[in-house]
Amino acid sequence: MADNKLQEYICPNCGGPLEFRGDVQKMVCVYCESEFDMSQFTANDVKHEEKTDWSQSQGQTLEAGAQGMAEWECNACGAVMVSDGQVGATECPYCGNPAIVQSTFEGMNLPDGIIPFTVTKQQAQDALKGYYSGKKLIPDSFISNNRVEKIQGVYVPFWLFDCEADGSVFYKAVKRGRSYTKKNGEETENWHEELDYAVSRRATMRYEKVPADGSKEMKDEYMDSIEPFDYSKIIAYNSAYFSGYLASKYDESAEEVKERVDKRIRNTTQEAIRDTVTGYDSVSTESANIHMNNGKINYCMLPVWMLTTQWNGGQYTFAMNGQTGKVTGDLPIDSGKSTKLFMLTLIISLVISELIAFFLLGGEGLWLGVAAVISLIIAFISVSSAKSSMVAHNKTEAKHYVVQGSFKLISQNDRHIGTRQVKG
Numbered sequence: 001m002a003d004n005k006l007q008e009y010i011c012p013n014c015g016g017p018l019e020f021r022g023d024v025q026k027m028v029c030v031y032c033e034s035e036f037d038m039s040q041f042t043a044n045d046v047k048h049e050e051k052t053d054w055s056q057s058q059g060q061t062l063e064a065g066a067q068g069m070a071e072w073e074c075n076a077c078g079a080v081m082v083s084d085g086q087v088g089a090t091e092c093p094y095c096g097n098p099a100i101v102q103s104t105f106e107g108m109n110l111p112d113g114i115i116p117f118t119v120t121k122q123q124a125q126d127a128l129k130g131y132y133s134g135k136k137l138i139p140d141s142f143i144s145n146n147r148v149e150k151i152q153g154v155y156v157p158f159w160l161f162d163c164e165a166d167g168s169v170f171y172k173a174v175k176r177g178r179s180y181t182k183k184n185g186e187e188t189e190n191w192h193e194e195l196d197y198a199v200s201r202r203a204t205m206r207y208e209k210v211p212a213d214g215s216k217e218m219k220d221e222y223m224d225s226i227e228p229f230d231y232s233k234i235i236a237y238n239s240a241y242f243s244g245y246l247a248s249k250y251d252e253s254a255e256e257v258k259e260r261v262d263k264r265i266r267n268t269t270q271e272a273i274r275d276t277v278t279g280y281d282s283v284s285t286e287s288a289n290i291h292m293n294n295g296k297i298n299y300c301m302l303p304v305w306m307l308t309t310q311w312n313g314g315q316y317t318f319a320m321n322g323q324t325g326k327v328t329g330d331l332p333i334d335s336g337k338s339t340k341l342f343m344l345t346l347i348i349s350l351v352i353s354e355l356i357a358f359f360l361l362g363g364e365g366l367w368l369g370v371a372a373v374i375s376l377i378i379a380f381i382s383v384s385s386a387k388s389s390m391v392a393h394n395k396t397e398a399k400h401y402v403v404q405g406s407f408k409l410i411s412q413n414d415r416h417i418g419t420r421q422v423k424g
Contacts, residue, residue: 009041009243019244022117022303022322027240041240109299113234116241117153117303117322124151124305124320131318131327136341136386139334142311150309153322155242155301156218157250160209160231161261162296165269169288171199173280177419189423196418197280201273206406207265209298210398212257214250219317220260224395225328226321229302233323237301247301254297264398266290271397272407319392328392338383346379 009018011029018027018036027036119127125148132138177193209231213223269290277283303322308315311332318329353371 009240011036017243020116020241021120021244023120023123025116025118027243038238038240041238111157111237111301112298114155114237114241114301115229115231115233115303115323116235117245119303119305119320119322119325121151121153121305123325124153124322125149127320127325127327128307128318131329132331135331135389137333137337138331139312139337142316142332148307151305151307151318151320153245154304154306155245155247156223156304157214157248158211158223158300158302159214159250159254159257159261160211160298160300161254161258161265162206162208162210162294162298163265163292164204164206164294165265165290165292166202166204167266167269167273167288167290168200168202169270169273170286171201171274171277172284172286173197173199173277173414174282175279176281191421191423194420194422195416196420198413198415198417199277199280199283200411200413201276202410202412203269203273203276204406204408204410205269205272206403207268207398207401208403210261210264210401211302212261214252214254214257214299215248216251217248219392221392221394222317222319222328223304225392226304226319226324226326227395228400229321229323234300245303250299254299261398262292264396265292267396268398268402272402276409276412330391333387338387341386342379342383345382346375349378350375 009027011018011032011034013029013032013034018029020026020038021028024035026038027041028034128148128151132142173196175195175197177195179190179192182189182191211223211227211229213220266288270285270288274283274285305320305322306317307329308317310316314332316330316332318327320327350372353375356371
């Protein structure tokens, strides 16, 4: 079997391992705390020592179902580890030596760029605790038993899409015309005109760096929910930034994730064009044709803090943008707290609405009944909102990635096609 090298960065002062620290944006020795500028570490200027090699164990047979797994031995301390072949940077769990598995990226495209971590592990832990405390329905035992110290920094592979969208959309629009009355025997009826229009718009707009993660292991809703990243901070790829973190190679090609990106671009383009149709009482879309041109794809590694935890038979994962600190995740819901929130909201809203109905509307039975229904609706909305905040959501739009000032209305046409007389 081919040898697999583990690339380490060694402190020239004490010989200890170096790892990248996001708070100072430098390589820092884990022992003597010496700091070194990143310019000293380039892809073509890597210091190796013989002890940095990991060799794949010979003569080992993996159990059925473990295909794709590889067994590794750390030459620094002799510990044996198992990798799924997708991890590009890791550390020995026994001696803590941070390293980069060079062979993981063999045959893969080198990233066009990388955004280094700026959120430290301690900041990530504190933010995750804050995320827990802000949720009304989370079980208390989940918070007390959750080990936030196990949070791990991961460089996730992302495909970033640039393109120009050209959209033509056709609408049916209605505008209310004059009102008048008609005599129908002894009764007077109210009528009005409704003017029908055929409306069309064509526009173009530019998108830059619409993201889609290239890792099957990462749930798309987690990565969508921690957007956006500040792409102005993308720098040239340098594997030294991986030191002290995990890193995954992509296992989904740009072609495989393109459909998600296309959907987001189409939705946002259609919404932007719809905003130009004004002055009508109702507008409905008849058809839309959105085409993407001049496409370009970049491959970058973006920083994410991850924590997966087990609780009460379920698995819960949390993700944090390692650059901005934005947190998302799925949380368990305490049914008892959910019931209490519903009842508390119902009682408060019921008291307020009944008082309003009694003093302002005369306290008639009909109004009191309406107040009760409104209170129930408010209680349902309150609980639903609390539950929604405890799960990650997929993005269906790409507003963050529209190039400012790129929207251009190419053509517009509003044609009156008829007038209807409507009673009421």
